[in-house]
Amino acid sequence: MREHLPYTRAVVTLDEDGTRLDTSFRTPHLSVMALVADGGRPFLHLSSREAQVIVSTTGGGPVTEQDVVLARQIADVAARYLADCERLHTEQSTNPHQAEPEQGKAA
Numbered sequence: 001m002r003e004h005l006p007y008t009r010a011v012v013t014l015d016e017d018g019t020r021l022d023t024s025f026r027t028p029h030l031s032v033m034a035l036v037a038d039g040g041r042p043f044l045h046l047s048s049r050e051a052q053v054i055v056s057t058t059g060g061g062p063v064t065e066q067d068v069v070l071a072r073q074i075a076d077v078a079a080r081y082l083a084d085c086e087r088l089h090t091e092q093s094t095n096p097h098q099a100e101p102e103q104g105k106a107a
Contacts, residue, residue: 008050023051044074 006027013020027048035043042063044055055074057067 008048010051023053025051042071 006029008027008029009022009024011022013022025046025048030046030048033043033045033047035045037043041057041060046053055070058064
């Protein structure tokens with residue numbers, strides 16, 4: 001069985017299409033916060049010891065309809081992630097020798 005060591009992975013890709021940053025948090029050292037700045041701008045902050053991701057309103061300005069839609073999508077996907085974690089944790093607790101599952105579909 002493969003050992004599952006925690007890590008945070010950050011990759012920057014530069015090519016003719018522009019710059020892309022990919023960050024994967026696979027660590028128990030992750031914190032998630034929702035904050036509101038003094039000016040009333042909301043922030044979603046995910047952070048590990050090695051990297052952080054901050055999501056806020058479009059252009060750092062007032063909340064737009066698109067910002068509300070994105071916030072709803074984040075909440076829906078987070079609820080699905082929670083349900084999957086709870087289900088798999090229960091299954092793994094009752095059958096600790098089960099085979100490792102394949103990676104699932106993207107949200």
